[in-house]
Amino acid sequence: ASCVQHRLVVRDASSLQLLQLYTCLDQIQYIEWSSDSLFILCALYKRGIVQVWSLEQPAWHCRIDEGSAGLVASCWSPDGRHILNTTEFHLRITVWSLCTKSVSYIKYPKACQQGVVFTKDGRYMAVAERRDCKDFISIFVCNNWQLLRHFDTETQDLSGIEWAPNGCVLAAWDTCLEYKVLLYSLDGRLLSSFRAYEWPLGVKSIAWSPSSQFLAIGSFDEKVRILNHVTWKKITELDHPATIASKKTIVYKEVEKSPTVDTERLSFPPTRELASSLFSTQSKYDISQVPVSLQYVKPVADRANPKVGVGMLAFSADNCFLATKNDNIPNAVWIWDIRKLKLSVVLEQLCTIQCFQWDPCQPRLAVCTGTSRVYLWSPAGCVVVQVPGEGDFQIMSLSWHSSGDAMVLLSKDNFCVCYLEREEV
Amino acid sequence: MGDWRTITVPVLSSDSKNILSYTSERKISPTSMNSQVLRLSLPSSKMHSFFSAFCTEENIEQSISYIDRELTTLGFPSIYAESKGKELNLISIINCMNELLALQHKNLRAQEEVEMQHMKLGSDMDHLQNCYAKLKDQLELSKREIVGLQERDRQLQSKNRNLHQLLKNEKDEVQKLQNIISSRATQYNHDMKRKEREYNKLKERLHQLVMNKKDKKIAMEILNCVGRADGKRGAWRTDKTEARNEEEMYKVLLSDYEQRQKQLLLENAELKKVLQQMKKDIISLLPPQKQKPKEKSEDGLVLSDQEEDIGELNKENMWELSCETVREQLTNSIRKQWRMLKNHVEKLDNQVSRGHSGALNEKDVISREDHELETEKLELEIQQCKEMIKTQQQLLQQQLTCDDDTTLLLQDCYLLEERERLQEEWRLFREQKKNFEKERKSFTEAAIRLGLERKAFEEDRGTWLKHQFLTMTADCKSENATTPSSEPDIRLVKSASRQRRSPSVLSSPVSAEPCQTYQYIAQNSVASEKPAADNMPNLWVEGDDKEETE
Numbered sequence: 001a002s003c004v005q006h007r008l009v010v011r012d013a014s015s016l017q018l019l020q021l022y023t024c025l026d027q028i029q030y031i032e033w034s035s036d037s038l039f040i041l042c043a044l045y046k047r048g049i050v051q052v053w054s055l056e057q058p059a060w061h062c063r064i065d066e067g068s069a070g071l072v073a074s075c076w077s078p079d080g081r082h083i084l085n086t087t088e089f090h091l092r093i094t095v096w097s098l099c100t101k102s103v104s105y106i107k108y109p110k111a112c113q114q115g116v117v118f119t120k121d122g123r124y125m126a127v128a129e130r131r132d133c134k135d136f137i138s139i140f141v142c143n144n145w146q147l148l149r150h151f152d153t154e155t156q157d158l159s160g161i162e163w164a165p166n167g168c169v170l171a172a173w174d175t176c177l178e179y180k181v182l183l184y185s186l187d188g189r190l191l192s193s194f195r196a197y198e199w200p201l202g203v204k205s206i207a208w209s210p211s212s213q214f215l216a217i218g219s220f221d222e223k224v225r226i227l228n229h230v231t232w233k234k235i236t237e238l239d240h241p242a243t244i245a246s247k248k249t250i251v252y253k254e255v256e257k258s259p260t261v262d263t264e265r266l267s268f269p270p271t272r273e274l275a276s277s278l279f280s281t282q283s284k285y286d287i288s289q290v291p292v293s294l295q296y297v298k299p300v301a302d303r304a305n306p307k308v309g310v311g312m313l314a315f316s317a318d319n320c321f322l323a324t325k326n327d328n329i330p331n332a333v334w335i336w337d338i339r340k341l342k343l344s345v346v347l348e349q350l351c352t353i354q355c356f357q358w359d360p361c362q363p364r365l366a367v368c369t370g371t372s373r374v375y376l377w378s379p380a381g382c383v384v385v386q387v388p389g390e391g392d393f394q395i396m397s398l399s400w401h402s403s404g405d406a407m408v409l410l411s412k413d414n415f416c417v418c419y420l421e422r423e424e425v
Numbered sequence: 426m427g428d429w430r431t432i433t434v435p436v437l438s439s440d441s442k443n444i445l446s447y448t449s450e451r452k453i454s455p456t457s458m459n460s461q462v463l464r465l466s467l468p469s470s471k472m473h474s475f476f477s478a479f480c481t482e483e484n485i486e487q488s489i490s491y492i493d494r495e496l497t498t499l500g501f502p503s504i505y506a507e508s509k510g511k512e513l514n515l516i517s518i519i520n521c522m523n524e525l526l527a528l529q530h531k532n533l534r535a536q537e538e539v540e541m542q543h544m545k546l547g548s549d550m551d552h553l554q555n556c557y558a559k560l561k562d563q564l565e566l567s568k569r570e571i572v573g574l575q576e577r578d579r580q581l582q583s584k585n586r587n588l589h590q591l592l593k594n595e596k597d598e599v600q601k602l603q604n605i606i607s608s609r610a611t612q613y614n615h616d617m618k619r620k621e622r623e624y625n626k627l628k629e630r631l632h633q634l635v636m637n638k639k640d641k642k643i644a645m646e647i648l649n650c651v652g653r654a655d656g657k658r659g660a661w662r663t664d665k666t667e668a669r670n671e672e673e674m675y676k677v678l679l680s681d682y683e684q685r686q687k688q689l690l691l692e693n694a695e696l697k698k699v700l701q702q703m704k705k706d707i708i709s710l711l712p713p714q715k716q717k718p719k720e721k722s723e724d725g726l727v728l729s730d731q732e733e734d735i736g737e738l739n740k741e742n743m744w745e746l747s748c749e750t751v752r753e754q755l756t757n758s759i760r761k762q763w764r765m766l767k768n769h770v771e772k773l774d775n776q777v778s779r780g781h782s783g784a785l786n787e788k789d790v791i792s793r794e795d796h797e798l799e800t801e802k803l804e805l806e807i808q809q810c811k812e813m814i815k816t817q818q819q820l821l822q823q824q825l826t827c828d829d830d831t832t833l834l835l836q837d838c839y840l841l842e843e844r845e846r847l848q849e850e851w852r853l854f855r856e857q858k859k860n861f862e863k864e865r866k867s868f869t870e871a872a873i874r875l876g877l878e879r880k881a882f883e884e885d886r887g888t889w890l891k892h893q894f895l896t897m898t899a900d901c902k903s904e905n906a907t908t909p910s911s912e913p914d915i916r917l918v919k920s921a922s923r924q925r926r927s928p929s930v931l932s933s934p935v936s937a938e939p940c941q942t943y944q945y946i947a948q949n950s951v952a953s954e955k956p957a958a959d960n961m962p963n964l965w966v967e968g969d970d971k972e973e974t975e
Contacts, residue, residue, distance in 0.1 A: 062646065063646045064646075065646070067635075068635055069635050087635075089628055089631065090628075091628055091631060091632050091635070092632065123673075123677070124674075130621075132622075132625075133618045133621050133622065141670045141673075141674075143670075144666055144670075146666060146667060146670055148670055148671070148674060156614065157617075166681055167677060167681075168677065168678055168681040177610075185678065186674055186677060186678050187674060187675065187678060199603070199606060230685075
């Protein structure tokens with residue numbers, strides 16, 4: 001599904017054939033599929049309206065109007081029948097039920113990076129709240145939206161919460177002024193608290209491993225600390241220096257190769273393919289010899305939220321690899337082998353990394369840097385894939401299909417779907 | 426005695442009077458003169474002159490009396506005879522002289538000695554003075570050095586102090602900055618809290634406004650209610666549901682813990698297995714030491730301990746028990762054995778080093794010899810085994826393949842049999858081929874003949890039909906019924922005639938199979954010849970059609 005201005009376009013994933021077309025009242029800011037893929041919600045933040053469309057019955061419609069309360073965020077509940085709207089200024093979260101047309105309110109939600117999280121199995125929802133200058137976390141049962149637990153956290157300014165994939169542990173981390181990560185069990189007990197250092201800027205990003213065995217914490221000091229689930233103590237620190245000296249690391253460097261043009265075959269006026277191949281630069285991967293020094297960007301000292309530290313963290317689906325990006329070294333993706341807790345590969349690109357995502361089925365990583373190429377890495381090697389087409393297609397973000405066979409590449413105005421062939425066994 | 430005075434000789438030799446006058450100044454003048462005489466053991470010429478100077482012919486008496494007086498004062502007997510003076514006692518004079526000479530010798534010797542000593546002392550003194558001078562120089566030097574070093578030491582200490590001071594300053598600064606940071610942080614927190622409270626108040630106000638307004642707008646417009654995802658109806662929120670929620674939550678947590686515990690148990694079991702393995706390996710490594718007499722006693726005891734341990738632990742069936750004591754026992758026993766292994770390895774190392782250094786113990790020699798013997802034995806064994814294996818292989822092969830001759834014969838037999846069979850078959854084949862050829866030829870001839878006959882027949886038929894037709898048309902009405910039946914009869918006759926012909930053509934007797942095939946071939950050739958043949962069949966067919974249409 002994609003939205004264009006005020007229209008919602010639904011296409012088939014394998015053939016990109018147009019299936020449905022819906023029209024909303026105003027420009028759509030956000031769309032989301034329900035968990036059973038039967039409904040799509042379109043949030044129009046400016047008008048404070050959420051419109052829901054059904055795929056089975058195109059004639060069915062639903063409109064939720066927040067009125068003067070305004071709308072800042074909207075999302076589905078895991079059962080696909082409730083919509084949670086966050087009103088302006090984070091006054092409250094309204095839970096609208098599509099089954100019973102009833103409304104519930106959650107007061108005092110926290111305006112932070114990630115305030116509402118659902119467990120993977122969709123049973124429980126954790127909401128970060130703040131009353132009287134203190135942070136609280138409430139856990140609700142998604143079946144009937146009953147409050148299960150409500151406890152306070154020892155944080156200065158809770159910045160985010162995240163469930164572990166097994167749904168039993170909740171990680172909460174503090175604002176970047178304080179390095180503090182708290183781990184709560186499902187019933188609200190504090191299991192452990194982790195603090196690496198006191199004064200410098202703290203946690204930037206957090207990721208759970210798919211087996212819930214590890215919690216990776218990326219911080220502003222360019223390091224990733226990994227905690228284990230048995231003792232909640234740090235088992236290792238992964239550093240991101242600008243020079244890589246270890247012999248066991250493979251460094252793939254993206255290198256531009258100038259296109260070879262046969263001067264005999266030049267024709268006038270030049271054909272379209274020739275023109276595009278002349279002006280679009282091809283690139284491929286080269287293996288650089290260790291030691292390699294990466295491009296290091298010194299952050300501006302007196303701005304808030306400096307571009308320092310580990311900003312992106314992602315575990316692979318088979319729990320074997322961790323991909324990180326150090327914002328100081330914005331052109332490199334660092335891939336760590338979790339079984340050995342060592343750096344295994346570094347991908348050095350020509351431009352700043354915009355987004356990377358792991359394949360949900362295999363250990364394959366797709367990276368995009370704002371050029372018209374998507375980069376794929378797997379333990380077997382890495383490859384550069386050029387998006388064919390005229391003009392510039394600057395890929396800003398990408399998203400894998402849940403089967404791992406296709407991915408969507410998004411630029412500012414367009415998107416395309418990249419299909420990956422399965423290997424014949 | 427008297428004062429020794431060192432008076433220069435020339436003064437003496439010049440004038441005795443002067444001397445006398447000079448010496449008269451002193452109290453012990455004669456002694457001084459005597460001393461001069463005695464002391465200066467100078468060349469005899471000077472002595473002679475001196476002697477002549479002392480005693481002349483005028484003052485013999487005086488000089489003799491003087492000498493006598495001196496001698497008596499010195500303790501010598503008087504030189505005068507016992508009677509009144511003037512008669513000299515020669516013997517006493519000679520004795521006195523002798524004594525005086527002896528005294529002189531003695532004095533000379535003493536003087537020599539004293540002079541020697543004096544010289545020695547002088548040289549010693551020089552030496553000592555030199556040493557003293559050198560030592561003084563050294564002392565000066567070392568004093569200067571000391572001063573220099575002290576100076577440096579002072580400088581370094583001052584530097585050290587400075588650095589310490591700097592460090593302290595830095596630490597203080599850091600502490601100050603930290604304090605500043607913490608104070609600022611608290612300040613910011615306080616300010617933030619204040620702002621947040623204000624913000625909360627605004628939010629509350631806004632919330633009230635929003636709720637109070639009772640906007641009709643805040644509503645949900647839905648076409649129709651959608652069923653729940655799981656198809657169930659929504660439940661009321663009651664205490665029961667709360668309790669159930671709690672239950673479910675605890676169930677989830679418990680299942681997670683149980684899963685983890687299972688994993689941990691598995692891990693534990695694995696690790697225990699590994700430890701057991703390690704223990705067994707270590708035990709298997711240690712017994713070879715039994716041969717060495719030295720360590721025998723220790724090992725003997727130790728081994729018995731180990732065996733006991735093993736016995737105990739195996740009896741207790743480790744896998745099921747996981748209590749503290751068993752675990753501790755296992756780890757302790759492994760530690761013990763590991764230590765023993767370490768000792769063993771160390772001893773071996775020592776032995777090796779000793780062996781390298783050349784100090785061969787009896788034991789080492791024996792052990793090496795033993796080792797060599799054993800290796801030789803093993804090599805022999807290996808060779809024997811290899812030979813045995815070879816012979817066995819050969820035997821096996823022979824058994825499998827029997828005798829060479831018989832196998833060859835058999836093989837030949839088989840081959841001959843096959844060859845004969847093949848030859849027979851070839852013969853048969855060739856015969857059949859010939860037969861086929863013959864029959865084909867005859868058949869072709871027959872076919873040609875048939876064709877000709879057919880032609881003739883057709884012509885005949887044609888004429889006959891014409892004749893018939895003509896006759897029939899003559900009396901058609903009467904014979905209408907019979908014509909259709911005659912046609913099939915004619916056809917049957919024709920087909921029968923054809924069939925009869927085909928076997929008649931193929932008159933040569935052959936075996937049953939070829940006959941059938943020939944029939945088939947004949948039919949085929951007939952079929953193929955049909956279109957190839959003249960128009961007659963077509964005409965016949967057309968004729969048939971014509972007849973049918975009628």
